[in-house]
Amino acid sequence: MPECEFCGEEFESETELHIHWGEEHEDEINSHQKDTVKKAERKKEQQEQEERKRKKDLAFKGLVSVLALAIAGLVIPQMLSISDTDQSQGLENINLTDRPVKGNVDANVTVIEFGDYYCPACKAFAQTVMPQLQREYIEPGKIKFYYMDFPLEIHNPQAATASVAAQCVYKQDSEQFWDYHDALYEQQKNINYNAEGLTSLARDSTEEINYDRLRGCISSRETMSKVQDDMNVALSNNVDSTPTLFVNGEEVQNDYRSLKNAIDTSLSN
Numbered sequence: 001m002p003e004c005e006f007c008g009e010e011f012e013s014e015t016e017l018h019i020h021w022g023e024e025h026e027d028e029i030n031s032h033q034k035d036t037v038k039k040a041e042r043k044k045e046q047q048e049q050e051e052r053k054r055k056k057d058l059a060f061k062g063l064v065s066v067l068a069l070a071i072a073g074l075v076i077p078q079m080l081s082i083s084d085t086d087q088s089q090g091l092e093n094i095n096l097t098d099r100p101v102k103g104n105v106d107a108n109v110t111v112i113e114f115g116d117y118y119c120p121a122c123k124a125f126a127q128t129v130m131p132q133l134q135r136e137y138i139e140p141g142k143i144k145f146y147y148m149d150f151p152l153e154i155h156n157p158q159a160a161t162a163s164v165a166a167q168c169v170y171k172q173d174s175e176q177f178w179d180y181h182d183a184l185y186e187q188q189k190n191i192n193y194n195a196e197g198l199t200s201l202a203r204d205s206t207e208e209i210n211y212d213r214l215r216g217c218i219s220s221r222e223t224m225s226k227v228q229d230d231m232n233v234a235l236s237n238n239v240d241s242t243p244t245l246f247v248n249g250e251e252v253q254n255d256y257r258s259l260k261n262a263i264d265t266s267l268s269n
Helices: 014-024 031-079 120-138 159-172 176-186 195-205 211-219 224-236 256-268
Strands: 101-103 109-115 143-149 244-247 250-252
Touching (some): 101 120, 109 256, 143 159, 143 224, 159 195, 250 256
Antiparallel strands (some): 109 244
């Protein structure tokens, strides 16, 4: 432990020792030691600022968690009414009415993906696993496949904006939603995640969409409530990563073999 050469007092760190010099031995220290004191004071101030910021961030995160729980408490009970025709047997608190779906809506097997348009693993799923599901199960009408939004800020703070944009496209044309969905993954790292950039992507990937209306929808975050509903469902079912897949309510690994086995088992029951 460093010891003060003037009074013999011991300190936990050099910084504390030098602060002590300035406070108790200002008249005894030389010019070099005075410079050392100034550096120690600046370092202490920086540490205190960092500590204040850390506490502020923790307080903010705590507030966000409380708000999230409060929102979940308000929103989730409203979702307990499950449609007779569009439902997943194991997932809780989920209503699939008016959500993006492809395949046979009367199929007995329901596959649900919770995805994030800025997630690299979701892009890989969309480009490698989905084409196989499309050929073997969706086009033949064996399953119905739902996409639900779970944008994670860990991937990109603007991930939710992409989900809002996709929901805005869906609001205009449920079929062209899937073209836009695929384009979002295809151009994942090349998009400006603002109203102009996301509208420009729609011009390149969809037809007969009202692009002025789409831009306004994105700018006003008109569909954010739908995105939030999907996120509440995900959180209430302990989803914490993307892509997360469920087959008839049971969580399944997101590789093709695992999905195929789960789907085939459900089809045979």
